[in-house]
Amino acid sequence: MELTVxxxxxxxxxxxxxxxxxxxATAPVDRVVLGELVCSKRLPFYQDRIEGAISTxxxxxxxxxxxxxxxxxxxxxxxxxxELAEIGVDIEVNDLTALAYLPExxxxxxxxxxxxxxxxxLAWLAGLGATRISLPPELPLASIKVLTAAANDLxxxxxxxxxxxxPLAMSGRCYHARLHGRTKIxxxxxxxxxxxxxxxxxxxxxxxxxxxxxxxxxxxxxCVAHQIEAxxxxxxxxxxxxxxxxxxxxxxxxxxxxxDGALDAATLAAKARELGSDVRLSDxxxxxxxxxxxxxxxxxx
Numbered sequence: 197m198e199l200t201v202x203x204x205x206x207x208x209x210x211x212x213x214x215x216x217x218x219x220x221a222t223a224p225v226d227r228v229v230l231g232e233l234v235c236s237k238r239l240p241f242y243q244d245r246i247e248g249a250i251s252t253x254x255x256x257x258x259x260x261x262x263x264x265x266x267x268x269x270x271x272x273x274x275x276x277x278x279e280l281a282e283i284g285v286d287i288e289v290n291d292l293t294a295l296a297y298l299p300e301x302x303x304x305x306x307x308x309x310x311x312x313x314x315x316x317x318l319a320w321l322a323g324l325g326a327t328r329i330s331l332p333p334e335l336p337l338a339s340i341k342v343l344t345a346a347a348n349d350l351x352x353x354x355x356x357x358x359x360x361x362x363p364l365a366m367s368g369r370c371y372h373a374r375l376h377g378r379t380k381i382x383x384x385x386x387x388x389x390x391x392x393x394x395x396x397x398x399x400x401x402x403x404x405x406x407x408x409x410x411x412x413x414x415x416x417x418x419c420v421a422h423q424i425e426a427x428x429x430x431x432x433x434x435x436x437x438x439x440x441x442x443x444x445x446x447x448x449x450x451x452x453x454x455x456d457g458a459l460d461a462a463t464l465a466a467k468a469r470e471l472g473s474d475v476r477l478s479d480x481x482x483x484x485x486x487x488x489x490x491x492x493x494x495x496x497x
Contacts, residue, residue, distance in 0.1 A: 197424070197455050198226040198434040199448060200330070200355055202308070203233040203263045203288075205363065205438060206408055207387045210242040212441070217249035219445045221256035224452035227434065228253050229288050229307070231263040231280075234366075235409045236273050237383070250285060261286040264294035266309045267366045267410070288330075295324060303327045308357055308436065309366075313339070315346040322350040330436055333357035333418060334481045337426060344431040353433045358451065359468065360438025361393055361406055362414040362487070371407040380410075391441040395474060403476065414487065416478035419468050421461040422491045423482050424454065443471050465492050 201220055204213065220228055230246060230253075232239040246262075253260050262280050265273055268291050278297040280287050289295060290307035298304055305328040312318055312329055321329065329352055331340060344354045372394065373383035387394075393406035393413050406413040420427060420435065427435070435455075437448055450467050453459035469475050480489030 197428055197432065199224065199358075199451060199455070200227040200434050200436045201225050201229065201448065202330070202360070202436045202438045203229045203231060203290075205234055205361070205411065205413070206391050206393065206441070207235070207238045207241075207385060208391055208441065209388070210245055212391075213242045214245045214249060216439060216444070217253060220448075221252050221258070223445050223448045225258065225437070225448050227259040227261065229261045229263050233263045233266050233290060233307075233309075234411045235370075235387075236265060236270070236276060237385070238387075238409075239276070247283075250283075254285075259286070261288040261305050263288045263307060264290050266290045266363075267368070268293050269368065289326075298325075301325060306330060308332055308355075309363060312343070315343065318343055318346055318352065319350060322347075322352050326352060328353040328355060328434075330355040330357070330434075333362045334487060337423070337430065337482045340427070340432065340482075341430045348431055354431065355434040355436050356420070356427055356432045357418055358420045358435030358437050359447065360417055360436075360440065362416075362418050362481075363411060364405070364414060365412040367410045367412070370410050371412075372409050375407075383409075392472070403474070414478070416476040416488050416490075417468065417471075418479060418481070419465060419477040420479055420482065421454065421464040421468070421477075423479055424461070426482075440471055447471070462492070 277294050288305040288307045290309040303325045306326050308330040347354045370380040372386040373380050376386045387409040393408040396405040398404045403415040406415050450464050454464045478488045478490050481487045
């Protein structure tokens with residue numbers, strides 16, 4: 197089973213952004229997705245580092261993809277999307293409008309923000325040239341099994357969300373800007389203060405969601421530590437790890453050890469919790485009654 201590092205969903209300083217990919221060059225991951233997924237206003241701060249990061253990763257033997265924006269709304273964003281295909285690496289489509297800008301017969305990947313919920317959608321994307329599909333994180337294991345079987349018949353690799361705050365929704369408005377009494381156009385990049393997203397709590401002071409500029413995320417961190425064998429048996433070819441600001445490269449090594457049988461699920465989960473004091477784990481979308489459920493809390497059978 198391969199490991200994919202998904203797009204960094206958050207806004208980091210350019211040196212921190214570049215440092216992640218320098219470190220990933222020596223990490224036991226197979227594929228890395230770069231670029232801006234959430235907000236095009238962030239891109240100029242690290243855009244000049246992307247080419248170097250791609251070269252570093254390719255030289256290290258990694259598969260590299262560039263993501264499209266999750267929500268294309270402006271003329272300059274359409275132009276930016278059209279230019280992705282000129283860079284010469286695989287494109288990961290996270291908004292179907294990006295398909296209009298890909299050259300005919302150009303293979304591409306599909307990211308987890310595209311709603312691939314059934315075999316018909318999967319077959320349609322495969323017919324257009326999709327070679328890899330990262331399934332939406334909210335799918336249960338039963339659906340993953342069905343889609344993986346269909347994908348195998350079509351020669352499409354299936355990837356499943358393995359770790360990180362789950363992307364839930366995108367908005368035309370910026371939550372971070374509103375929180376600070378600013379407009380989206382004059383946000384002053386308030387999201388930079390929360391490199392792993394800002395926790396949103398209920399009126400009863402219970403953890404609820406996380407916000408990241410125009411993006412809504414889960415408060416809990418999805419973690420498939422207890423589900424990897426089931427995902428292997430289902431035919432899933434890759435797990436997707438979403439970057440976090442602390443300890444992420446070491447976490448990727450721990451996932452590799454667990455996949456290879458050198459580390460047990462409980463130890464992997466315990467190490468994942470050490471990323472921060474507010475890290476709560478979940479895997480309920482795969483097999484629980486609620487997405488926020490965590491099988492690690494269940495009594496042993």
